[in-house]
Amino acid sequence: MSKHEERLQKRIAQAGVASRRKAEQLILDGKVKVNHQVVTKLGTKVTQQDVIEVSGVQLENETKVYYLLYKPRGVISSVKDDKGRKTITDLLPEVEERIFPIGRLDYDTSGIILLTNDGDFANMLMHPSYGVEKVYVAKIKGIPDPTELKRIKKGIKDGQDLLKAVRYKILSTDRKKNTSILEITLVEGKNRHVRRMMEQLGYPVLKLKREKYAFLTVDGLKPGEFRKLTPKEVHQLQAQSGKNVKQ
Known part of the structure; x- marks a missing residue:
């Protein structure tokens, strides 16, 4: 399967004609043509070059934005x-x-x-x-020990997930307020990744911003x-x- 192919019902749904489930029913009902041929098989794959008609109306290829x-x-x-x-x-x-x-x-x-x-x-x-890096700046409660902080590169277990950082840097510390600011780089993006990772170390995140995407x-x-x-x-x-x- 070419990376540019996708399921016919998904393409119909993306065009805004119908929901994915409704699109499947339209296919089963013989209401869909691909390159002027009726298609009733749900597993059919199509590309941007294929001409698709739903109930006699041709789908327009949406410009990528x-x-x-x-x-x-x-x-x-x-x-x-x-x-x-x-x-x-x-x-x-x-x-x-x-x-x-x-x-x-x-x-x-x-x-x-x-x-x-x-x-x-x-x-x-x-x-x-694909290794696309995302860089976060996190303000955390506490001042982590540098040795302890190394654990985030090896990975920290939280439930079923292993939460890892590619690299990190301590940008600043404030001993009066007992806070630190870290720069953390990820290539994964699990749910609440940075927050959960730091919570497991005992340094809850007070504020978080994604500074860079690639x-x-x-x-x-x-x-x-x-x-x-x-x-x-x-x-x-x-x-x-x-x-x-x-x-």
């Missing part, structure tokens, strides 16, 4: 929230494409996050095997602001991920 957002605290990294909280896509109301965040940032974490409608691009950046930063943006990635930046991310895989 890529955005960088400075996520503020108090926003959910999701396209919708059943509790009525502000979501990440609420911050990009003028974007017409059906975009989604690449990975997540916790509700109380700020910083850089990318959004796109390109599934292949998102999967490439999220998978740990070579990208939020320089020039205020919390809640966003911009499009340039074609050069998109190509750099793709090239860097490919390079990391080969190493």
